[in-house]
Structures are given as C-alpha cells and as structure tokens.
Amino acid sequence: MNRKWWKESVAYQVYPRSFKDSNGDGIGDLAGVTSKLNYLKELGIDVIWICPMYKSPNDDNGYDISDYQEILEEYGNMEDFDRLLDEVHKRGMKLIIDLVLNHTSDEHPWFMESRSSKDNPKRDWYIWRDEPTNWESIFGGPAWAYDSQTKQYYLHLFSQKQPDLNWENPEVRKALYEMVNWWLDKGIDGFRVDAISHIKKDFSDMPDDIDRAYIPAWEKMMNVEGIQPLLAELRDETFAKYDIMTVGEANGASVNDIGEWISEEDGKFNMVFQFEDMGLWSADSKHGVDVRKLKEIRSRWQKGVEGKGWNALFIENHDKPRMVSTWGNDRQYWRESATAFACMYFFMQGTPFIYQGQEIGMTNAPFEEIEHYNDVRTHNLYFYKRATGMMHEDVMTLVKATSRDHSRTPMQWDASPYGGFSTARPWLGVNPNHDWLNVEAQKHDPYSVLSFYKQMIWLRKHMDVLVYGRYELVELGHESVFAYTREDEHEKVLVVANLAQHACWWDEPEDGTLLLANYKEIDPNQLFPYEARVYKVKLNQ
Numbered sequence: 001m002n003r004k005w006w007k008e009s010v011a012y013q014v015y016p017r018s019f020k021d022s023n024g025d026g027i028g029d030l031a032g033v034t035s036k037l038n039y040l041k042e043l044g045i046d047v048i049w050i051c052p053m054y055k056s057p058n059d060d061n062g063y064d065i066s067d068y069q070e071i072l073e074e075y076g077n078m079e080d081f082d083r084l085l086d087e088v089h090k091r092g093m094k095l096i097i098d099l100v101l102n103h104t105s106d107e108h109p110w111f112m113e114s115r116s117s118k119d120n121p122k123r124d125w126y127i128w129r130d131e132p133t134n135w136e137s138i139f140g141g142p143a144w145a146y147d148s149q150t151k152q153y154y155l156h157l158f159s160q161k162q163p164d165l166n167w168e169n170p171e172v173r174k175a176l177y178e179m180v181n182w183w184l185d186k187g188i189d190g191f192r193v194d195a196i197s198h199i200k201k202d203f204s205d206m207p208d209d210i211d212r213a214y215i216p217a218w219e220k221m222m223n224v225e226g227i228q229p230l231l232a233e234l235r236d237e238t239f240a241k242y243d244i245m246t247v248g249e250a251n252g253a254s255v256n257d258i259g260e261w262i263s264e265e266d267g268k269f270n271m272v273f274q275f276e277d278m279g280l281w282s283a284d285s286k287h288g289v290d291v292r293k294l295k296e297i298r299s300r301w302q303k304g305v306e307g308k309g310w311n312a313l314f315i316e317n318h319d320k321p322r323m324v325s326t327w328g329n330d331r332q333y334w335r336e337s338a339t340a341f342a343c344m345y346f347f348m349q350g351t352p353f354i355y356q357g358q359e360i361g362m363t364n365a366p367f368e369e370i371e372h373y374n375d376v377r378t379h380n381l382y383f384y385k386r387a388t389g390m391m392h393e394d395v396m397t398l399v400k401a402t403s404r405d406h407s408r409t410p411m412q413w414d415a416s417p418y419g420g421f422s423t424a425r426p427w428l429g430v431n432p433n434h435d436w437l438n439v440e441a442q443k444h445d446p447y448s449v450l451s452f453y454k455q456m457i458w459l460r461k462h463m464d465v466l467v468y469g470r471y472e473l474v475e476l477g478h479e480s481v482f483a484y485t486r487e488d489e490h491e492k493v494l495v496v497a498n499l500a501q502h503a504c505w506w507d508e509p510e511d512g513t514l515l516l517a518n519y520k521e522i523d524p525n526q527l528f529p530y531e532a533r534v535y536k537v538k539l540n541q
C-alpha cells in the first residue's frame with residue numbers, strides 16, 4: 001500500500017464560531033484558533049480542518065457563502081487567516097479548509113445577478129424552473145423557493161438562503177475551479193469538500209403532482225448517475241496539481257461504488273465521509289447503539305476500502321449530537337463510554353478525525369426552549385412539524401434529540417463563567433457542565449478522556465500496523481463487544497471495546513501485552529461496562 005502523509009495523520013475539526021473567542025464579542029474567531037494551536041500540537045494533531053470561515057450572512061453558520069475569497073468579518077480578515085496558516089505550518093501541522101461547491105448564499109453576487117432577470121447572463125448559473133417538483137429540502141420544507149420578481153422557482157437542497165449552483169453550466173465550473181486554485185496557491189493543504197455528492201441532480205420523471213406532500217427525493221438529489229465525470233474534472237483542474245489531502249462529504253455513496261470515489265487509480269478524493277452508520281441511533285431510541293449493525297457497517301467499509309483507497313474515520317462532527325450522549329451514556333458511564341467508543345473507531349484503517357470537544361467527552365446541551373437553539377435546520381424542523389399539527393412538546397422532543405447545536409456549544413476550556421471560550425456571553429449557550437467538564441480539569445489527570453486521546457494518538461504514531469495493517473473483525477460471542485485486529489507482516493494488535501452498560505465474561509489473550517485500557521484496574525476474565533483495551537498479540541494468534 002502506498003505510503004502517504006495524510007494516511008499517517010490524525011485530523012482535528014474546528015468549528016470556528018465555537019472554538020475560541022479572542023476579542024470578547026462572544027463569537028469564536030481565527031485569532032482564537034491561532035491562540036490554541038499549541039494545545040492541538042500537544043494533543044498530537046497533524047491536520048486541522050476548519051469549517052467555513054468565508055464571508056457569509058450566516059444563515060447556516062458559514063455554509064452559505066457570499067464571497068469565497070473573503071473572511072467573515074466576525075472571524076477577522078485575510079491577514080488573520082494567513083497568520084493562522086503560517087502558525088499551523090510553523091508547528092509542522094497542516095490546514096485544510098471547507099469547500100462548499102454545491103451552493104452559494106443567496107447574497108452571493110452570482111445569485112443576485114442570476115435572480116435579477118430571466119435573461120441575465122448568470123441566470124443559468126443556478127437552477128430555475130417555471131414549475132417546482134415536490135422535493136423536500138434536506139433542512140425541511142420545499143426544496144424550491146418562489147422568486148416573485150421573475151416568477152420562477154429556484155432549487156435549494158439546503159436552506160432557502162443556499163441556492164444550488166448549476167454544475168451543468170461550464171462557466172460555473174470554471175469560476176469554481178479558479179477559486180479553488182486561488183486557495184491552493186495560497187498554500188493550504190487540502191479540503192474537506194462539503195455536500196459534494198449533491199452537485200448532480202436527476203430531473204427525469206419529475207412528478208407534476210406538486211400538491212402531494214413534499215417528499216425527500218434523496219435518490220434524485222445525491223450520488224446521481226453522471227456525477228463522476230464532474231468530479232473527475234474538478235479533480236483534474238484543481239486537486240491533482242497539488243500534494244494535498246481531500247475528503248469528500250459523500251452522503252449516498254456506498255461501498256459498492258467506492259472505487260470511483262476514492263480508489264488510488266481513479267478516485268476523485270483521497271477519502272470520503274460515509275453516512276451509513278449515522279442512522280443507527282434514532283430520536284426514539286434515546287441511548288445506545290445497535291452494536292451488531294455498527295460492526296456490520298464499519299467492517300463492510302473497512303474491507304471494502306482496504307487495498308483500494310482510504311477511509312476517513314469519525315464518530316462526531318458539527319452535524320450530529322454528541323456521541324457520548326447518544327451512542328454512549330453521558331451520566332453513569334460518561335468517561336467510560338466516551339473512551340470506549342473512541343477506542344472502537346480510532347484504530348481502524350483510515351485517517352481518524354476528532355471533532356472539537358470530543359477529546360474531553362463533551363455532551364449534549366440541555367437546551368429546553370426552541371429559542372435556545374440557533375441551527376437553521378432545527379428551526380425549520382420545528383416550523384414544519386408544527387405546521388403539520390404536531391404538538392409543541394412532541395416537536396421539542398425531536399429537537400432535543402437531533403439538533404446540530406448539541407455539538408456546536410462553545411468549547412469548554414476551563415471552569416470560568418463562559419468556559420474559557422470568551423469573556424462575554426457567547427452566541428450559543430455554554431453547557432453548564434463546563435464547571436467540571438473542561439480541558440483544564442483533564443489536562444493533568446492521567447485517567448481523563450483527554451489523556452486517553454493523547455495515548456491513542458501516541459500509539460497510532462508509534463505503531464505502523466495501526467496505520468497500514470489489515471483489518472479483521474473478531475467475534476467474541478458477545479453482541480455488545482466490538483473487537484478487531486490490525487495486522488501486518490511484523491505485528492498484530494487486538495482492539496476490544498464493550499459498547500454496552502453491562503459487564504461480560506471474556507478471557508484476555510495469552511501472552512498479550514496490554515497497550516491501552518480505559519479502566520484503572522482490569523480483570524483478566526471479564527470486561528466491565530464500556531471497557532476498552534488494546535493488546536499487542538502474537539502474530540499467529
């Protein structure tokens with residue numbers, strides 16, 4: 001297998017609005033990120049992915065871009081960005097940025113021109129129709145918005161303020177590639193490519209019966225036939241000319257067509273984020289995850305990608321509630337479940353991503369009222385569910401279970417009033433548990449979640465087998481135990497994680513050397529609730 005720097009890296013995702021505020025306005029900013037680079041370096045991070053920091057009216061917190069080559073004022077300016085990039089490089093780390101190519105803001109000059117009249121040269125840069133389809137947008141409600149000035153509808157798969165670009169138009173593609181190359185020439189190290197599986201739409205057999213309820217027409221809006229040539233062009237005109245790292249957000253891509261996406265010969269990206277196991281937890285199931293299915297899906301991806309391309313490994317991001325509050329147990333087994341799930345995904349084959357705060361086990365926010373939430377998708381959910389007649393309390397149950405704001409609360413640096421994130425009241429409430437759950441409290445505690453992450457990262461850096469070794473699922477006879485090995489010609493490692501809150505019998509391997517454990521005392525004959533261990537074992541075992 002080809003060796004690459006991005007395969008050997010550990011990545012960390014920063015949500016700039018919530019990471020660190022440097023000037024006391026309650027909003028995170030670029031100088032704030034720069035001020036925390038030593039923390040990331042000490043943790044062992046190699047690559048930082050920063051979520052959108054471009055000029056934006058902030059309808060979707062920066063994923064609605066109004067100028068691709070300017071910085072959002074609240075975050076600073078281009079000099080702050082250049083300084084950040086420089087300081088990242090000085091520390092031997094890399095910086096990848098979020099690339100949003102499926103849509104722009106409705107306040108982007110391209111769209112303002114496009115909407116100005118039907119014969120504007122940029123009319124065709126977006127997707128306009130006399131009659132809408134009955135597609136539901138990914139954020140709820142219709143995917144088409146009526147424009148009264150020109151009496152047509154434009155398509156928006158996400159919010160109404162995020163009109164979809166028309167990728168069929170070569171001028172659009174050319175303008176996007178120029179922008180991408182402008183950033184690459186600046187010296188950034190790659191991209192996380194947002195919502196890229198949506199750029200091609202399938203308008204065949206459009207239902208004309210638009211009175212029917214809006215339907216989530218996923219199959220027509222993601223990974224649609226004909227997307228690959230567009231992605232290939234994007235790669236050839238931009239990424240392929242640089243030694244960078246690219247991660248596509250590929251909702252709808254399956255292991256079966258993974259070669260086209262990420263194979264070393266013909267892949268369009270180095271790796272993709274897959275979405276298949278996101279659904280294993282649902283609003284109704286409250287806590288816990290179906291470990292059997294989790295094993296099936298993750299192993300299928302491990303084996304399907306092995307030898308062909310590379311995986312992007314993650315369990316949290318800015319679009320999901322916190323893992324320890326959903327899959328895990330954020331009360332009785334907070335530390336144990338945070339570390340057990342960490343151990344489960346971190347040693348698989350692929351590049352691990354850590355989402356900010358995950359490394360200290362941050363939990364869901366206890367927001368009770370709809371006003372406490374900020375996320376556009378959450379507000380849409382509330383609005384459209386209420387419009388169908390659903391009771392306030394029932395909608396709030398859904399909101400509390402699924403809101404993206406759970407992962408967007410300010411980073412908890414210390415126990416001070418705003419968690420050390422800011423000196424002013426932050427844009428989104430700080431989780432009150434920051435009084436005990438914070439970086440400061442965990443830094444010097446060898447048994448903290450943070451110390452566990454440091455040990456995981458250290459191990460991965462010191463054992464080649466944990467990067468390049470083959471993956472094999474091991475069934476130990478317990479549904480709740482996720483165990484696997486990593487193996488190369490020289491060594492073999494066994495990872496065992498009990499992902500449930502009951503103990504189970506299990507005999508540790510003979511002649512195994514314990515490398516990592518999340519319990520202080522271990523019992524050679526059983527696994528405690530959410531116990532995880534990593535052993536070096538004999539090659540032929």
Ligand code: GLC
Nearest residue numbers: 060063100158194195318319
């Ligand atoms: C991606 C992002 C999400 C954003 C959406 C629209 O899914 O991760 O945060 O809202 O794209 O750009």
Ligand code: CA
Nearest residue numbers: 021023027029
């Ligand atoms: Ca600020």
